[in-house]
Amino acid sequence: MLDDTDRRILRQYQSAPGDGLAELATRCGVTATTLSRRLDRLRARGVLRAVRGVIDWQALGYSVEVSLRVTLDKSAPRAFEEFQAEARKVPEVLEIQTFLGQVDARLLVIARDLAHYQTLYRDRILALPHMTDVEALMHVARLKSDETLPI
Template sequence: MLDATDHRILRQFQAAPDLPMADLADRAGVTPTTLARRLDKMRDAGVIRAVRTVINWPALGYTVEVSLRVTLDKTQPRAFDEFLSEARKVPEVIEAQTFLGQVDARLSVIARDMPHYQQVYRDKLLTLPHIADIEALMHVARVKFDETLPL
């Protein structure tokens, strides 16, 4: 399990993952060697999966984001697997989730503008297998987006 030092390291690492190791160690109150050893241990244990870059899609011209709530035809035995396999191939689908309940899946889709979204919707999304019903929810604003844990 993680101790108080590990939690302190994770708090600092979440806040500034691109900080030089010596500075990160100083902020966490440990030596650079201890920091490196503990980060390696947390990576090996799967606590830290990756350090990644978060891209500002609108800055690259992708100004439309839509959430699609999808209900699948569950009379088909492999409906979930086949739907998700094909959805993964659509570059504009940036996230896919599955649910238990009335809605089976949610796709988060980005597009440059509405004509681009309409083209993606007609040519790529409506052709995904086993769709029984689909509802589009246009994103207006992202009020909160935070993947950090309250450590």
């Protein structure tokens, strides 16, 4: 699917996505035209999905991160869909994952401080539909956070 040039482009692109085409082309050893054409092809094939800005939420005053493991009422026909739809409406929920097994979903939640988290938990999280159990795991330290793929 990918040749050596595509892999080189992807490695360089993910290491410095903000660099201009000319700079990136030089680092990849191709012309800007070739780079542009290959990036377009990688986007069309779905290999490159998006370029996005990543905002450090801690720099904006959020200091609490909690992972909530949620068990849902599986007897309700649309429990997963309704839970997810409502959870998406909570701005402090940064991530929603679903699982097969004892835990049905995981929410990654941020808050400004413990008081804000407590209010958020009582007013918004506990109001989410179809929850039968929720377990909170308070984040202490991030030991690795890397979206760079081994290409």
